[in-house]
Amino acid sequence: MAHSTTKSKFIDRAAIAQGDDFLVNAVKFTTDRLRNRKSDSSTAFGNWEEWRERGRAIRAHTIAHLDYYLDQFAQNAASRGAYVHFANDTAEAQKIVLEIARKNKAKVVAKSKSMVSEEVHINHVLEDEGLECLETDLGEWIVQLAHETPSHIIIPAIHKTRGQIQVLFEKEGGEKLTDDTKTLAGFARRALRRKFELADIGMTGCNFGIAQTGSVVTFSNEGNARMVTTLPKTHIVMMGMERVIPNWDDLEVMTNLLPRSATGQKITVYVSALSGPRREDEIDGPEETHIIILDNGRSEQLGDPEFQDVLNCIRCGACLNVCPVYRQVGGHSYGSVYPGPIGAVITPLLQQDKKQWGELAYASTLCGACFEACPVKIPLHDMLVHLRRRYVEQNYTPLPEKLAFKGYAAAFSNAGAYKVAMKTGRWMQLKVLGNAVPESEMAKVTPVHGWTKYRTLPENGGKSFRDIWSSIAAEEVESPRTNETDGSENDFGA
C-alpha cells in the first residue's frame, strides 16, 4: 500500500512547518484548546479512568474476536440490503469504488470526512477517471480547495488563516466575501448545498459498525455526513476492518468516550446509524448502499502481542493534542494521513516501505502523554519503542548511529574501557563542548552537535564519582549515622 503524501524525511517536513509562524501558533492554540476541553469534560463526566478501562475492554475484546464480529456485521448489513465488499489493499479498494462509479455513471461524488478514503487515495483515483470528488466537511473542503492535506484529524484546516480561506472561497464562488466566520461559513453552506444536489454518490467513513444489526454509525457536527447519506442515489461507506463493535450497548460507551476525547463535547450534534439503503416505501436516503471493508496491512497486526492493541484506536485525535512533538511540528510533518503519535505507530505498521516510514517512530520523546490521553488506553509509547527496536533489527539505522552503539556496547561491557570512556567524555565536555555554557565553536563540528545546538550541558565538577569514591567511603566510616536513636519517628503527637 501507499498512503504517503511525500518522499522527503520527517526532519525536512518538520523544518518547513517550523518556518510557518501562523501554523506553529495555530497548532499550539488548537491543541491547547482541544486538550483543555477534553480535560474539563472528562473531569465533569466523572470516573474517567473506569470509562477508559471499559472502552479498552470492549475494543480489545472485539479485536481479539474480530473474525466473528466482522463476519456478523457483514452478514447483517447484507441482510439489510447493503452490498458488502472486502478490499485487501489500496488497489482493490480503488477498483471497487471505480466499478460502482462506472456502473452508476456517476459524475459527482460528495464525501464526508473519511480517513480510510484518504488512505487509499480515492479522490485522486476518481478525479483521474474524470469525476468531481468533493470534500464537504468545512475544514476538509478548505484543504481541498487549497490543494493541501489535513493537518489535524479533528480540525483539518487549522493551518489556514481566515484571510486565506476568504481568498479560496472568493476564487471558488466568483463573488466578493468578507473574512468573518459567519460570512465564510454561509458561503460554504450555499455552495455545498448546490453540490449535494448534484452528487450521484455520497461517500462516508464509519466511526463504528454495529455487528448486532450491521449498522454503520457516523459522528458529525456539521451534518454533512447526513447530507451525503440523504440526497445522493448511492452511498459508499469506506471502513477499516477494525471499526466494528459488538452491539448497541457498546455504542453508548463509545459515544461517551469519542466526542469528549476529540473535542470535549458530550456528544456530537449528529450521531446517525445507517442500516442498508432506504426501504422500498421510503422517500429519501440512498437507493443503493455499498460498504467497503479495508484490510491494507491491518490484519498483520493481529496476533502480534506488541501491536494488536493499535487496532483498538477510535480515531479521536486526543494523542495529537498532548504530544510534545505534534504540538511543535503539526500534522503535515508526518507525511501521512495519520499524524501524531497514532500516526507514528500505524504509518510504519501499515506501510510496506518500513525503511522510509520507520523513522516516524523517532518523532517522539517517549513521554507517554499519548497513552494517558488515549480513551481506550493504547500503549502507544511502548509501541514506539518496539518499532524502534525493529527498525534497528532490520539494519535501517544510519552507519554513524550503528558505530556509536557498537562503541557504547564495548565501553559498557568492560570495566577498563568504561573508565577510559568516562574520562574521555569528561575531557570532551570540559575542553571541547562547553561546560554549563552554550556550545563552543569546536562543538559545532562534533557528531553531538545535534544535541549541543539546543541544550547546555549540566555543570561538570571536573571529578567523577569514581574519583571521589574512596574519600566518601572514608568519611562514612568516621561519622556513622545515628538518627535512628533520636526518636524523631515518634513525633506524631501523643
Add this chain to the structure above:
Amino acid sequence: MERSDFIRRIAGRLGREPLTIAPERDVTGPPDFYIESPYGEDVDVDRVDRFVTELKALGGETIVVPDNAGAASALRSLFDQLRPSSIITWDRSEFSGWDQDWLWDERGAVSWRLSGEKNHGSEGSPAVVAPDSTETASIAPSLGDLKKAAQGADIGITLADYAVANTGTLALITSPGRARSVSLLPTTHIALLRESQIVDRMGQVLDTFNTWTLSEVPSSIHFISGPSRSSDIENDLTIGVHGPVAVYVVLVRGV
C-alpha cells in the same frame, strides 16, 4: 477479495479457525455505576429541566407547554417569529393524537411521503414542490424534485421518538412516514416531544433497539443534539453549516 477468505485470514492471524458461536464477554455496555446513577452519585435530576438546560447549552431552545393546544400556540408563535414561506413535515398519520391538523389545513405544510395523498393545504400553494406521489410506490420519486424542494424549505416539523436528558439529544427513527430529510434540510427544525419520551441516558434508547429482529431494523436512526456547528475556521464556532441553523423542541409536560 471473498468474504470467507478475508474472515479466514483474520482468524488465522489470531491463531484459530473462524468462530461460529458468539464469544463470551466479561463486560458489555457501560459500567454499572453509570446505569445506576447516570447524572453522578446522589444527583437527583428533573428530566425535563435537564433536557432543557443541556439543549440550551448547545444553542437549541425548548418550549414547555401543558397540552396539545399549548403546542399549537407555541408553533403559531414560532411561525410568527420565523415567517416561513414553506413548511415540510412527516406523514399526516404520524401526528395522530397531536391535534395539529391546522398545520396542513391552514399553513399548507407538505408531508414528505412516497405514496398517498399530497397533503397540500386547501388555500395558497406551498413554495415547496412535493415529489409526485401519484406514481406507483415501486418507482422512486424524482430526486430532482426532492432536491429542489430541499433548497426552499424553511421549517421542518418532526416528532421525536425519544429524547435524552443528560445530553439534550433527540432520537428520530426513520420509517416510510418519517422521512430523514425533514430534520436535516430545512433552515429550522422543530420537533414535538412528550415528557414520557425523555430518558436519562442514550443507553436507554439503545436498549429498545435490542428487541428488533433484523427485518425490523430501520434504514436510519438519527441522534440530534442542537443545531449544526463547526469550528473549522480558526477554531471559531459557527452555527448552521450544513444542517439546520436552529433547533426548537416543543415539549408537552405531564404526558
